[in-house]
Amino acid sequence: MVTSEAARVVRADKGAVLVLPGHQTPGAADPTEAVRVVLDRDGLVATTGEERLAPTVGDWLDVVDDHAVLIHERRTALVRDTAGATSHVQALAANVDVVVIVEHLDPDPDLGRIERMLTLAWRSGARPVVVLTKADLVPDPEGMAADVAGVALAVDVHTVSVWEDRGLDAVRALLAPGVTLVVVGPSGAGKSSLVNALAGREVMDTGGQRNDGRGRHTTTFRQLVPLTGGAMLIDTPGIRGVGVVADVDALDTTFSDVAALADRCRFADCHHTGDAGCAIAAALDSGELSERRFDSWRRLAKEAAYQARRSDARLAAEERDRWKRVTKDYQRGLRGPGQPRH
Ligand SMILES: Nc1nc2c(ncn2[C@@H]2O[C@H](COP(=O)(O)OP(=O)(O)OP(=O)(O)O)[C@@H](O)[C@H]2O)c(=O)[nH]1
Ligand SMILES: [Mg+2]
Ligand SMILES: [Zn+2]
Incomplete structure (x- = not known):
């Protein structure tokens, strides 16, 4: 070309x-x-x-x-922390408008994973929506969706069954021309099945009839699928765990309830571990905030802080390298062109 x-x-x-x-x-x-x-x-x-x-x-x-x-x-970028890799962060997808967080209703949706994916989504600059799949396998999908909505604040939660062609119109409504969506979620959640249903053709391989919810990783690479209506869908392999890249804003958006409570603690530097006048402790006592959600927030905040420190260290190292190069060039310049090194 x-x-x-x-x-x-x-x-x-x-x-x-x-x-x-x-x-x-x-x-x-x-x-x-x-x-x-x-x-x-x-x-x-x-x-x-x-x-x-x-x-x-x-x-x-x-x-x-x-x-x-x-x-x-990149207008937006879905990035994850890749501990151990040289660059530390990996861009999973770029220029995405909507992050479709796909989670199965059977087995039960993992609320902590949804919160993690929401943080990843908010951090990317794209708008998240949650799609709960396999509604045909559970007696009360709407009740379960309400529970999920309780942790996905200010985010639309849809329930679908690809097998029974239920609830898909709400997802189709997101497919405006020129819009790029990425589906993320665990292996076996039904991401590729959803992509095929929305595309109206078998673009991606799916896990066949196997349905035990266990990870099989049918999709092994990320793939952008242009749809006839002009939207674009990116299918991704199921990710077991995704390291969240530090971003206080994204965390505060995902956990706006916890952030609001933290604002009401008596001391601005409250550790929420038995400090006097802690609004979070009070909310945990009264049941307004669940231990699960608090733990989930604390774990992600810790991870984000660690990632931030590490990336600061990396930036500092890069800066040192840059200065080394600059000084070397400068010294070379002083010696003038063609001068011997020693
Ligand atoms: N009962 C039921 N099963 C479904 C539905 N959608 C998908 N499945 C099944 O769930 C299994 C996994 O579907 P996939 O679409 O391959 O899942 P995936 O999220 O793409 O998985 P990876 O590619 O491994 O990340 C397959 O056996 C599908 O047939 C649904 O609406 N209802
Ligand atoms: Mg797949
Ligand atoms: Zn506190």
């Missing part, structure tokens, strides 16, 4: 990405028409800023002679 036209990444692998030329997205483009674009050896592409990034699904790229030359600035 020789073009200066921006192209959208529909799949990102090591060394190469698949893109659809901009004029095909949004639209009824067939993802099999995607073009392979080669990356540099390090897999990184220049950005409009100083850093080079690994392109991720949903990115817009400038492509010249089948080479990715520039990643456009």
Whole structure:
């Protein structure tokens, strides 16, 4: 492809990405028409800023002679903490408008996981919605949805059954032309089944008839699927645990009830561990705040603080490296061109 036209990444692998030329997205483009674009050896592409990034699904790229030359600035980015990896954070998807948090009703929805995914979503800049799947397997899906709504504050919660074609219209209503949605959730939740139902065709492999809710990881890569109506859906593999990247704002949005209580503690630096005048302790006593939710908030806050410290340390190290380079260049400059090193 020789073009200066921006192209959208529909799949990102090591060394190469698949893109659809901009004029095909949004639209009824067939993802099999995607073009392979080669990356540099390090897999990184220049950005409009100083850093080079690994392109991720949903990115817009400038492509010249089948080479990715520039990643456009990401409007939103779903990032997770990857402990142990060199870069520490990984962008799961870029330029997403809606994060569809998919969770099964059977087995019971995991409220802590939903809170984690909500934090990830709020952090991304995209709007979250929760979709509870497999409504056909439980007697009272609406009652369960109400429980979930209690932890997904100010977020729409839908219940669906793909098998019985129930509740899908509420999700279809999100598929406006030009909108990009990403589905996230545990393996076996029914993400790919939902994507296929919304696409109206079998785009993604699903876990067949197996239905024990256990992780099988049918989907193994992230894939952007352009829908006929002009919306784009990104399917992702089930993630067992997702490290949440530090963001106090995202946590305060997900846990707005806990944040409001913390504001009412007598001391601004209250640790909520038996301090005098602690509004959180009072709410735990009265049952207004559940131990489960408080623990969930505390765990995520701790994780976020740890991640922030680590990324501060990394930034400091990068800054040191940059100064080392600058000083070296400066000294080289003093010696003038062509001078011997010693
Ligand atoms: N009963 C019932 N089963 C469903 C429904 N939707 C999906 N399933 C089943 O749940 C299993 C997992 O579905 P998938 O769509 O592959 O799940 P996934 O979230 O994409 O899983 P990964 O790709 O591993 O992350 C399959 O056996 C589906 O047939 C539903 O509405 N009702
Ligand atoms: Mg899948
Ligand atoms: Zn307190």
